[in-house]
Amino acid sequence: MLDLDDLVNRVVNPDIRPLVKEAHRCYATGAARAAIVLTWTAVCADLIYKIEVLKEEGEADARAVVQDVERAQQPGETDAYMRCGHSLVGRSAQDRPTHAKPSLHSPPPGR
Numbered sequence: 001m002l003d004l005d006d007l008v009n010r011v012v013n014p015d016i017r018p019l020v021k022e023a024h025r026c027y028a029t030g031a032a033r034a035a036i037v038l039t040w041t042a043v044c045a046d047l048i049y050k051i052e053v054l055k056e057e058g059e060a061d062a063r064a065v066v067q068d069v070e071r072a073q074q075p076g077e078t079d080a081y082m083r084c085g086h087s088l089v090g091r092s093a094q095d096r097p098t099h100a101k102p103s104l105h106s107p108p109p110g111r
Helices: 004-009 017-028 032-056 060-072 078-089 091-095
Strands: none
Touching (some): 004 017, 032 060
């Protein structure tokens, strides 16, 4: 069985890795709720990154999703934000805590 530390170090995206490391630290110290929120944020940020890569490679369906994400990232776009979250992760968006919403923005570089 793989050690959780090893799995954290296997995160490919360097912008996402700090979120995953922080989630691991929270988990290791018993802050389960914070670990869940940070993990969910990392998953959403990684999905957005991967969809942007697909768009750059010419994937037509990805172009529409990226446009939805960009619209949802605008201030005051609550409805677009909620639709975007549901379309990004399907059923799991319905199952996550309603009080823990990722920002849909990538983490700042060097974080």
